[in-house]
Amino acid sequence: ATPFQAREHQHIRYNPLQDEWVLVSAHRMKRPWQGQVEPSLLKAVPRHDPHNPLCPGATRANGEVNPHYDSTFLFDNDFPALQPDAPNPGPSDHPLFQAEAARGVCKVLCFHPWSDVTLPLMSVPEIRAVVDVWASVTEELGAQYPWVQIFENKGAMMGCSNPHPHCQVWASSFLPDIAQREERSQRAYQSQHGEPLLMEYGRQELLRKERLVLTSEHWLVLVPFWAVWPFQTLLLPRRHVRRLPELTPAERDDLAFIMKKLLTKYDNLFETSFPYTMGWHGAPMGSEAEANWDHWQLHAHYYPPLLRSSTVRKFMVGYEMLAQAQRDLTPEQAAERLRALPEVHYSLGPK
Amino acid sequence: ATPFQAREHQHIRYNPLQDEWVLVSAHRMKRPWQGQVEPSLLKAVPRHDPHNPLCPGATRANGEVNPHYDSTFLFDNDFPALQPDAPNPGPSDHPLFQAEAARGVCKVLCFHPWSDVTLPLMSVPEIRAVVDVWASVTEELGAQYPWVQIFENKGAMMGCSNPHPHCQVWASSFLPDIAQREERSQRAYQSQHGEPLLMEYGRQELLRKERLVLTSEHWLVLVPFWAVWPFQTLLLPRRHVRRLPELTPAERDDLAFIMKKLLTKYDNLFETSFPYTMGWHGAPMGSEAEANWDHWQLHAHYYPPLLRSSTVRKFMVGYEMLAQAQRDLTPEQAAERLRALPEVHYSLGPK
Ligand SMILES: O=P(O)(O)O[C@H]1O[C@H](CO)[C@@H](O)[C@H](O)[C@H]1O
Ligand SMILES: O=P(O)(O)O[C@H]1O[C@H](CO)[C@@H](O)[C@H](O)[C@H]1O
Secondary structure: OOOOOOOOOOEEEEEOOOOEEEEEOHHHHHOOOOOOOOOOOOOOOOOOOOOOOOOOOOEOOOOOEOOOOOOOEEEEOOOOOOOOOOOOOOOOOOOOOOEEEOOEEEEEEEOOOOOOOOHHHOOHHHHHHHHHHHHHHHHHHHOOOOEEEEEEEEOHHHOOOOOOOEEEEEEEOOOOHHHHHHHHHHHHHHHHHOOOHHHHHHHHHHHHOOOEEEEOOOEEEEOOOOOOOOOOEEEEEOOOOOOHHHOOHHHHHHHHHHHHHHHHHHHHHOOOOOOEEEEEEOOOOHHHOOOOOOOOOOEEEEEOOEEEEOOEEOOOOOHHHHOOEEEOOOHHHHHHHHHHOOOOOHHHOOO | OOOOOOOOOOEEEEEOOOOEEEEEOHHHHHOOOOOOOOOOOOOOOOOOOOOOOOOOOOEOOOOOEOOOOOOOEEEEOOOOOOOOOOOOOOOOOOOOOOEEEOOEEEEEEEOOOOOOOOHHHOOHHHHHHHHHHHHHHHHHHHOOOOEEEEEEEEOHHHOOOOOOOEEEEEEEOOOOHHHHHHHHHHHHHHHHHOOOHHHHHHHHHHHHOOOEEEEOOOEEEEOOOOOOOOOOEEEEEOOOOOOHHHOOHHHHHHHHHHHHHHHHHHHHHOOOOOOEEEEEEOOOOHHHOOOOOOOOOOEEEEEOOEEEEOOEEOOOOOHHHHOOEEEOOOHHHHHHHHHHOOOOOHHHOOO
């Protein structure tokens, strides 16, 4: 019988964090691509556009004028999906028709006063300023809401509707679906094995090495064993940290540093401003913040869609939407490619 | 206090079939859209292209020549994600690193010899021929595999790489993730309530009416209470039917008829060839086909991405990928719009 080789033979892998399976069929990369090609993204963005509502000094949809900020700028989303005062839908009259109240707050965080930069092109101290706001906004909104979701949609391909470097923060009165899954998995793992799932996972990946992308004094970046997106990564602190506000100054500096390296590698992969969705997951907060959440380990997920080039993405459709996620190269192949990339941004190198 | 109104006030809803929650924030439709606009799809497709591997008489990647078929045509995918003979990855050495064998078969089904038609533009007898192949291929592959996933990716926006009208069939040695969820939910509902979840759900929607889109003698189409995609629908038989092969001739004719109506409405919504992913879910088969699967009710899911026009889609990114699905209009609003649309295709009407 042929010996099993992950890069030749399809198989399924389990995601113990989100309790899901993925089909890995690496030989699919051999098929030619005749489908949709994304518009090329080389359109130049002006450094300052007085009509862009995220720019310093611009007027927003609600008539407010932005300050002439020179670092980060945090403000309330003018079109929030979550508002603090929505009424309760009332009790459900049937088990198949369940609705519940949803309250919350949506904020926007501009990373930098300039529209023509992205995180990998910002300096480490500038990125560190973003990390500090992530920590403080988590603390502030977490005083009232059990879940504070920080996320960045980067690139038009990821539904980002404004090129100015920014992320969003949506805090909710409920634990969202994926948070609930991670809560269940991490709680069960801790009670069975006596330590946090992601602490053991990080340790194992440091030993196994084949999925590591970057390591630093305080952080790890790896392509998870169960990655769904072609170049998906997981960013983990080495120390047991439950939430962003707990990070020490040294850990924050080091985070800015490793993020710059990771995002530079991403841009270098296809020599483009690499699109992705990223976001932070940490222990729930709100009124139960003081409960025991030691089974949680802080982490960030990066979900980038590109597969073959700056214009050919992975489509999660059809089989993926109806049956199971499926990937076309192994996580180990993806990690190997990311590891090999330079840590200097392609746009800054010699021509 | 303000009385709750679903179309004004955000809330969360539960999907009892797939055990998931969705955030409904209908007021979000008020926000202007400045993000990515999809390329317009009006490119004419030639009726016959000898270089298109799905056309009658064309040569495929493996050198085989297609017959000059004049109805449907079913063949093995030349770049299958699932192959019948992949070796087993062997036992896992750690609970966080679980991999299992995956075996299967991938087929392609051409709906029609012409490349320039789609299901809503085909005649009812032509669609009925497709239904018959869906039933027979389920029976054939279900003799060996526990799950036979029939799915159609329609439109370049949905990753479809060939404009010729076709769907795919992926049969697997394992129950995919979403099949497992539907299995758990339907089994639990039956054991608690003594009847199939989707039988009771269909009956309730017939009484409540506000989410119905189409009804016929044997079928229902509705926007589910927990829909995630803007104009998502669920297609259900009225009778308790576990799998496609069980459909009677009258039910098959009626299915062809209601599909033509639904897909015509979809095309009419934004006067475009409406992109979507659709697929069938029925009771598992394979070696356990004879077990008791009475908790299953056959159904098809339609997941179309368009939100505002033929070129502005809903992006499931950021919050959706990291926290929870979110929709921008209520399922009731979507159903009302679909109900109001004509059942004659816009391209055939008077100019
Ligand atoms: O097989 P195709 O049509 O080339 O590929 C399409 O459908 C597959 C199954 O849903 C997906 O995995 C691919 O990402 C998509 O592009
Ligand atoms: O708020 P934005 O950036 O306009 O909108 C974007 O992010 C949201 C949150 O992930 C998504 O719901 C939208 O579909 C997407 O276009």
